[in-house]
Amino acid sequence: MGRASTWLHQNVPESGGLPDRGRSPGCGSPLDTALAVPEQRLPGGRDPLAEARDRFLAAEPVDRSVVREPILASWWRSKEWNVAADRLDLSYRGDPNLDSTLARSAEPVLRHLFEQLDGQPISIVLTDASGLVLRRFTGDDKLERQLDRIMLIPGFSYAEDIVGTNGIGTALESGGPTHVFGHEHYAERLEGMACAGVPVRDPLSGKTLGVIDLTCWRRDADPLMLSLVRSTADQLNQALTETSNSRDLRLLQEYTRACRHSGGIVLGLGNDIVMLNDHARKALAPADQAALICRATETMASAAGPRGRWRPPGAVTVDLPSGAVAKMFCRPVGELGAITTAVDSAPLTDGVVHVKLVTPATVPLPEAAVSRATMSLPGLVGGGAAWRRASRLTEASYERGEWLVLEGEPGVGKLALVRAVHQRRNPAAPCHVLDAAEAAHDRDWLAQVRAELSGGTGLLVLRHVHALNARQARTLAGALEEVKAAGRDADLLVAVTLDGSAARADLNGLLRLFPGSVAVPPLRHHSEDLRDLVPFFLGKLSQQGRVRCSSAAMQLLLRHTWPGNTAQLWQVLKQVVQRRRAGQIQPEDLPPECWTVSRRVLSPLESIERDAIVQSLLDHGGNKIRAAAALGMSRATIYRRIHEYGIITTPAG
Numbered sequence: 173m174g175r176a177s178t179w180l181h182q183n184v185p186e187s188g189g190l191p192d193r194g195r196s197p198g199c200g201s202p203l204d205t206a207l208a209v210p211e212q213r214l215p216g217g218r219d220p221l222a223e224a225r226d227r228f229l230a231a232e233p234v235d236r237s238v239v240r241e242p243i244l245a246s247w248w249r250s251k252e253w254n255v256a257a258d259r260l261d262l263s264y265r266g267d268p269n270l271d272s273t274l275a276r277s278a279e280p281v282l283r284h285l286f287e288q289l290d291g292q293p294i295s296i297v298l299t300d301a302s303g304l305v306l307r308r309f310t311g312d313d314k315l316e317r318q319l320d321r322i323m324l325i326p327g328f329s330y331a332e333d334i335v336g337t338n339g340i341g342t343a344l345e346s347g348g349p350t351h352v353f354g355h356e357h358y359a360e361r362l363e364g365m366a367c368a369g370v371p372v373r374d375p376l377s378g379k380t381l382g383v384i385d386l387t388c389w390r391r392d393a394d395p396l397m398l399s400l401v402r403s404t405a406d407q408l409n410q411a412l413t414e415t416s417n418s419r420d421l422r423l424l425q426e427y428t429r430a431c432r433h434s435g436g437i438v439l440g441l442g443n444d445i446v447m448l449n450d451h452a453r454k455a456l457a458p459a460d461q462a463a464l465i466c467r468a469t470e471t472m473a474s475a476a477g478p479r480g481r482w483r484p485p486g487a488v489t490v491d492l493p494s495g496a497v498a499k500m501f502c503r504p505v506g507e508l509g510a511i512t513t514a515v516d517s518a519p520l521t522d523g524v525v526h527v528k529l530v531t532p533a534t535v536p537l538p539e540a541a542v543s544r545a546t547m548s549l550p551g552l553v554g555g556g557a558a559w560r561r562a563s564r565l566t567e568a569s570y571e572r573g574e575w576l577v578l579e580g581e582p583g584v585g586k587l588a589l590v591r592a593v594h595q596r597r598n599p600a601a602p603c604h605v606l607d608a609a610e611a612a613h614d615r616d617w618l619a620q621v622r623a624e625l626s627g628g629t630g631l632l633v634l635r636h637v638h639a640l641n642a643r644q645a646r647t648l649a650g651a652l653e654e655v656k657a658a659g660r661d662a663d664l665l666v667a668v669t670l671d672g673s674a675a676r677a678d679l680n681g682l683l684r685l686f687p688g689s690v691a692v693p694p695l696r697h698h699s700e701d702l703r704d705l706v707p708f709f710l711g712k713l714s715q716q717g718r719v720r721c722s723s724a725a726m727q728l729l730l731r732h733t734w735p736g737n738t739a740q741l742w743q744v745l746k747q748v749v750q751r752r753r754a755g756q757i758q759p760e761d762l763p764p765e766c767w768t769v770s771r772r773v774l775s776p777l778e779s780i781e782r783d784a785i786v787q788s789l790l791d792h793g794g795n796k797i798r799a800a801a802a803l804g805m806s807r808a809t810i811y812r813r814i815h816e817y818g819i820i821t822t823p824a825g
């Protein structure tokens with residue numbers, strides 16, 4: 173690589189645009205165009221970008237031809253996270269962990285670049301996946317002092333939710349190469365700076381490990397900055413590939429050997445890699461798999477003692493969410509404790525885990541039902557694993573002619589699901605729906621149910637049965653028992669829906685008449701289905717699909733936690749389409765409720781784990797130590813997860 177002096181420019185006014193070749197969009201190379209910042213000035217001599225930033229902060233409309241789309245999206249996020257624009261609110265987070273695979277692999281690569289830069293006023297920064305600065309190399313004293321002033325220092329975090337739009341945090345949020353020049357920064361104190369960051373990923377799992385960033389004065393910024401940081405990131409990726417290959421290969425060998433010899437459930441756990449054999453996938457429900465992975469990781473971390481000593485944990489008994497009980501045997505692979513995670517200093521040990529099911533699940537999965545592929549249901553979309561599973565179980569129950577309980581949070585699609593199954597399996601038969609919420613003010617509600625039960629055929633859905641009081645629930649149970657006693661339950665299928673969190677003991681008498689129960693997952697547990705649901709709903713709401721969703725808006729929708737589930741998504745899109753009747757939905761078209769987002773898009777497993785942590789914190793008044801103990805999690809892990817998942821905790825913790 174040549175000396176970097178080629179890309180450092182002189183005499184560019186700090187508040188002005190880029191040097192000539194990067195100026196106006198539409199001319200110059202594609203790279204220049206992508207990096208160009210308009211340089212026109214307003215009559216008063218103000219930079220239009222600075223003006224746009226001020227207008228944005230004052231909640232006034234912004235000229236979108238002046239602000240690049242990723243920057244505007246980042247400003248919105250910064251605003252949502254209540255980042256202060258007039259000051260930097262950073263605090264020291266503790267000594268960074270320089271013993272991680274990332275930090276160790278990056279050291280020679282960054283040093284090499286530093287030597288090539290040879291005292292130029294540019295700084296090379298390495299952060300971990302949370303934006304915490306791990307290393308900084310600067311050859312110029314003046315720039316070094318400035319970086320100290322803006323706290324771009326090891327041990328401080330430049331995450332977007334702390335500092336606002338910047339080359340590090342915004343690269344992490346957007347997941348790709350990002351440059352932020354001058355007034356594009358959200359925080360005023362960064363307006364004199366320019367930075368370009370590229371996320372670094374684990375070569376096998378693809379998980380983001382951190383960011384490499386170049387920072388310099390705004391007046392020295394140049395389009396080639398992004399090329400330079402990209403090529404440095406490529407070199408680091410190469411170094412990481414070499415490191416991870418040998419380690420992951422060893423794990424893979426041990427895992428396949430264990431699978432060949434065991435004939436039972438085997439898991440292989442590595443740094444960002446989880447392997448499950450066929451036995452595990454068939455015998456364990458997804459929630460059980462998640463619980464086992466979590467417990468095995470914890471067990472191996474606590475068994476790996478200091479100086480590479482292994483304290484065998486013996487057989488560990490695990491109670492699984494399905495009611496099954498498993499015994500787990502963990503064996504380490506490779507160097508013990510030699511590898512530490514990027515986010516804390518707990519040793520992370522690769523290992524192979526053998527699992528024996530001691531007691532089966534209390535609600536066994538109907539094998540045929542789970543393994544048979546489901547055709548898509550009429551009027552519904554969604555192919556996420558959690559949704560598919562609920563669909564299959566509902567279909568299987570319907571096929572067996574069993575009365576069914578559909579349980580789940582409000583708006584998850586319980587009624588829609590059972591209706592669609594009925595429509596597919598028995599389209600000619602009637603489907604009647606009665607809402608138990610009406611029983612509170614409609615004294616005839618139970619009489620209507622009786623009428624349906626006496627001569628009805630097809631499907632009868634009783635919604636919201638948690639709304640019945642104890643007496644009404646008893647009366648309803650009595651009426652249903654009569655149908656069963658008369659053997660008429662073969663002609664009429666009955667399904668009830670309820671919100672599990674509102675279920676009470678006095679409903680047990682009613683619910684025991686239903687042999688099957690399906691948990692319909694909340695939308696955040698199959699958020700991948702948003703990619704199908706959004707266009708599906710927009711197609712219904714707009715004429716001939718005239719409204720589409722931009723990728724920036726989709727990113728926000730994917731990261732929202734959707735407390736009101738699919739019903740809330742429908743309402744949100746309905747609201748949006750009333751204002752935007754054609755074209756692409758942009759982030760700013762979404763109502764404020766959609767700006768409450770998690771730090772990144774969570775996988776279904778992560779989302780389940782986040783919910784379990786939130787619930788445990790609620791159960792223990794926000795006390796993190798007790799919440800961690802109840803989940804069988806270490807203190808360090810719960811703190812890490814709280815940070816990773818952006819969980820807001822109460823002061824009691």
Ligand SMILES: Nc1ncnc2c1ncn2[C@@H]1O[C@H](COP(=O)(O)OP(=O)(O)OP(=O)(O)O)[C@@H](O)[C@H]1O
Pocket residue numbers: 551552553554580581582583584585586587588589635636669670671705708738739742
């Ligand atoms: N997979 C899906 N595909 C398309 N639309 C869906 C899907 N899931 C739910 N919906 C739609 O979402 C809305 C809410 O669904 P539904 O009324 O069935 O939820 P619910 O769980 O029964 O709600 P509640 O118990 O709060 O009444 C409906 O408009 C439904 O058509």
